Amino acid sequence: MFGLDFPPINEVIRWRDAFGNLNKIGMIAVLASGIAILIFLLASRYNANEAPKGVRNLAEMLVEFIEENIVMQTIGKDGLGWTPFLLSLFIFIYLCNLPGIIPIMQMPATGRMAIPLFLSVIVWVVYNAVGIKHQGFIGYFKGIMFPPGVPKPIYLLLTPIELVSTIIVRPFSLAIRLFANMLAGHMLLVTFALLSAAMFEAQTKKFLLVPMGILPMGMLIFLTVFEVLVGFLQAYIFTILTAVYIGGARHPEH
Amino acid sequence: MEALVQVSRLVSELNAADAKAANAAIGAGFAYGLAAIGPGVGIGFVVGKAIEAMARQPESAGMVRTTMFLGIAFTEALALIGFVVFILLGL
Amino acid sequence: MPTAIVTQLNGRIVHVRLVSSDSTDTTMPVEALEANAPMAAVEGEAHTEDKGPSPIAPEGKELIWGGGSFVVLLVLMRLVLFPKVKKGIETRYGNIRNNIDGATNVRADARTDVAAYESALVDVRAEASRRVDEARRTLDAERQVAITAVTARIAARKAEVDASNAAVRAAASADVSIAIASVATTATQIAVGRAPDAAVVSRAVEESLQLSGGQR
Numbered sequence: 001m002f003g004l005d006f007p008p009i010n011e012v013i014r015w016r017d018a019f020g021n022l023n024k025i026g027m028i029a030v031l032a033s034g035i036a037i038l039i040f041l042l043a044s045r046y047n048a049n050e051a052p053k054g055v056r057n058l059a060e061m062l063v064e065f066i067e068e069n070i071v072m073q074t075i076g077k078d079g080l081g082w083t084p085f086l087l088s089l090f091i092f093i094y095l096c097n098l099p100g101i102i103p104i105m106q107m108p109a110t111g112r113m114a115i116p117l118f119l120s121v122i123v124w125v126v127y128n129a130v131g132i133k134h135q136g137f138i139g140y141f142k143g144i145m146f147p148p149g150v151p152k153p154i155y156l157l158l159t160p161i162e163l164v165s166t167i168i169v170r171p172f173s174l175a176i177r178l179f180a181n182m183l184a185g186h187m188l189l190v191t192f193a194l195l196s197a198a199m200f201e202a203q204t205k206k207f208l209l210v211p212m213g214i215l216p217m218g219m220l221i222f223l224t225v226f227e228v229l230v231g232f233l234q235a236y237i238f239t240i241l242t243a244v245y246i247g248g249a250r251h252p253e254h
Numbered sequence: 255m256e257a258l259v260q261v262s263r264l265v266s267e268l269n270a271a272d273a274k275a276a277n278a279a280i281g282a283g284f285a286y287g288l289a290a291i292g293p294g295v296g297i298g299f300v301v302g303k304a305i306e307a308m309a310r311q312p313e314s315a316g317m318v319r320t321t322m323f324l325g326i327a328f329t330e331a332l333a334l335i336g337f338v339v340f341i342l343l344g345l
Numbered sequence: 346m347p348t349a350i351v352t353q354l355n356g357r358i359v360h361v362r363l364v365s366s367d368s369t370d371t372t373m374p375v376e377a378l379e380a381n382a383p384m385a386a387v388e389g390e391a392h393t394e395d396k397g398p399s400p401i402a403p404e405g406k407e408l409i410w411g412g413g414s415f416v417v418l419l420v421l422m423r424l425v426l427f428p429k430v431k432k433g434i435e436t437r438y439g440n441i442r443n444n445i446d447g448a449t450n451v452r453a454d455a456r457t458d459v460a461a462y463e464s465a466l467v468d469v470r471a472e473a474s475r476r477v478d479e480a481r482r483t484l485d486a487e488r489q490v491a492i493t494a495v496t497a498r499i500a501a502r503k504a505e506v507d508a509s510n511a512a513v514r515a516a517a518s519a520d521v522s523i524a525i526a527s528v529a530t531t532a533t534q535i536a537v538g539r540a541p542d543a544a545v546v547s548r549a550v551e552e553s554l555q556l557s558g559g560q561r
Contacts, residue, residue, distance in 0.1 A: 021410075030414045036422075040421075040426035043433075044430050044433065063430060085422075173328075173331045176335065233323070241324070
C-alpha cells in the first residue's frame with residue numbers, strides 16, 4: 001500500500017535489553033516509580049505551614065484528587081485508609097502511560113501486558129482479601145453468588161455468571177482495558193508517523209505526495225494530544241474501578 | 255526430477271500458508287470492525303444520557319461524571335477485547 | 346525456467362527464492378540448495394529471534410521490573426511518603442482553621458467595639474442635642490426678657506411723647522381760643538360798636554371749637 005512497509009506489531013514493541021535484562025519497559029517503570037517517589041520526597045520537605053507551591057502543590061493536588069474524586073465517591077469516608085494504595089496506583093499508571101507521547105521515549109510502559117497484568121492481579125488479591133476480611137469467607141462468596149432481591153429460578157443463570165465475572169473477568173478486563181487502550185494508541189501513533197515519513201520521503205509523484213504528507217502529520221499531532229487525555233483517563237478509570245471493587249467488597253449490596 | 259517434485263510440493267504448501275495468513279488478516283479486520291460497532295453505539299448512548307442528566311441537574315454533575323466514566327469503561331471493554339482478538343489473529 | 350530455492354529449518358519453511366536460471370543447468374538448484382542450506386539456516390534463526398515478543402503475552406523480565414518498581418513505590422508511599430504529606434496537609438488545615446477561628450473572634454470583638462462606640466455616639470449626640478436645646482431655651486428666655494424690656498421702654502417713651510404732645514396741643518388750643526375770642530370780640534366791637542360780654546364770647550368760641558372739633 002503506497003509502497004509503505006508496515007512492520008508487524010511484534011517489531012514495534014521489541015526492545016533490546018540494556019543492563020542485564022532491563023529493557024525499555026522496565027526502565028520506564030523504574031523511572032515512573034522513581035519520579036513518583038521523588039515528587040513526594042520533595043513535597044514532604046517543604047514547610048507545611050506555608051501556602052503550598054511547586055512540587056508540594058502538585059503532591060497535595062494529587063492526594064486531594066484521589067481523596068475527593070475517587071475515594072469519597074466510591075468507598076465513602078471510612079475508605080480513606082485506601083488513599084495511599086490508590087494514589088500509588090494512579091501515579092504509577094499515569095507515569096507509565098505518559099512516555100507514550102514524550103518524544104524519544106515514545107512507548108507507554110502499560111502498552112505491554114506485564115505491568116497491567118501485575119497491577120490487576122494485585123487489585124484482585126486486594127479486593128478479594130478485603131471482601132473476605134469484612135464479610136467472612138462464606139458471606140463474601142454468598143454475596144457474590146446470590147445477590148439478594150432476585151427471584152429464585154434466576155439464580156440458576158445468575159450465579160455462574162456473577163462468580164465468573166467477579167473472580168475471572170474483572171481482573172482480566174481491568175488489565176486488558178489498560179493494556180489494549182495504550183497499545184492501540186501507540187499503534188495509531190506508529191501508523192501515522194510511518195505514513196507521514198513515507199509521504200515526506202516519497203520517490204515518485206513528489207509534487208503530490210510530499211505536500212499531502214501534512215495530513216497524516218496533523219493527524220499525528222492531534223492523536224498525540226488525544227493520547228495525553230487517554231493516558232490520564234485510563235489511569236483514572238483503573239484507579240476508580242479498583243476503588244469501586246474495594247467498596248463493593250466492603251459493603252455488600254443489601 | 256524428484257527434487258523438482260519436492261520443490262513444487264513445498265511451493266504449494268507455501269501458498270497454503272499464505273492463503274491462511276491472508277484469511278487471518280481478513281478475519282482480524284472483521285473482528286475489530288464488528289467489535290467496535292456495539293461499544294461505539296453504547297458509549298455514545300452513555301455519554302449522551304450523562305450530558306442530559308448534567309444539563310438537567312448541574313449540581314449533581316460530579317457524581318454523574320464519575321458514573322459515566324465507569325459506564326464507558328465497562329462498555330469499552332468489549333471493543334478492547336475485539337482489539338486483542340485482532341492482534342491475536344494478526345500474529 | 347524459474348526455479349524455487351526452498352530453505353528448511355527443523356521441517357519448517359523459512360525461506361523461498363525464485364530464480365530464473367537460464368544460464369545455469371537444471372541440476373544446479375538442488376546443489377545450490379545444499380550449498381546454501383547452512384547460511385540460510387543461520388539467516389532463518391536470526392529471523393525467528395528478530396521476530397520480537399508476543400504483543401499479548403506478559404514478559405517475565407518486564408513483570409519483574411514493572412512489578413518490583415510498583416511494589417517499592419507502594420510500600421514507600423504507604424509507610425513514609427503519604428503520611429508525611431498528609432500530616433503536612435492536616436497541620437496546615439488545622440492552622441487555617443485556627444486562623445479562621447481567631448479571625449472570627451477578632452471580628453466579634455470588633456463588632457462589640459463598634460456597638461460600644463455607636464452607643465457612646467448615641468449618648469454623646471443626646472447630650473449634645475440636650476445642651477443645644479438648653480442653650481436655645483436660655484437664649485429664647487433672654488430674648489424674651491430683652492424684648493419685654495425694650496417694649497416697656499418704647500411704651501414709656503411713647504406715653505411720654507403722647508403726654509408732651511397733648512400738653513402742646515392743649516396749650517395751642519388755649520392759645521387758639523384766646524386768639525379767636527380776641528378776634529371775635531374785636532370783630533363784634535367793630536360791627537356792633539360795643540364790646541360783648543367776655544363770658545358770652547368765650548362760651549361761643551368754646552361751642553364753635555367743640556362743633557368744629559366734633560366735625561373733624
